[in-house]
Amino acid sequence: MGSRGQVEGELKQKLDEEGSKCSILAKQQNFNERCCIRCCSPFTFLINTKRPCQDCKYNICKNCSSYEKKEKAWLCTVCQQAR
Ligand SMILES: [Zn+2]
Numbered sequence: 001m002g003s004r005g006q007v008e009g010e011l012k013q014k015l016d017e018e019g020s021k022c023s024i025l026a027k028q029q030n031f032n033e034r035c036c037i038r039c040c041s042p043f044t045f046l047i048n049t050k051r052p053c054q055d056c057k058y059n060i061c062k063n064c065s066s067y068e069k070k071e072k073a074w075l076c077t078v079c080q081q082a083r
């Protein structure tokens with residue numbers, strides 16, 4: 001009794017920590033100037049260029065962005081799904 005619930009609780013905590021890794025980094029000063037807010041990959045000149053999201057205004061990489069032709073602007077995956 002109780003041991004199974006404990007294991008599940010630990011697993012959930014682990015997942016929560018994983019998920020919050022990016023948001024912790026994002027709070028660091030200038031983090032978003034150097035790295036993508038969504039996947040935390042560093043921006044590199046020409047190869048992985050920085051583009052601002054139209055909605056949340058964070059800088060995102062090419063993997064995390066999609067182009068909105070109508071608005072001629074970039075959207076991050078999160079904002080695109082939220083629309
Ligand atoms: Zn990214």
Ligand SMILES: [Zn+2]
Nearest residue numbers: 053056076079
């Ligand atoms: Zn966004």
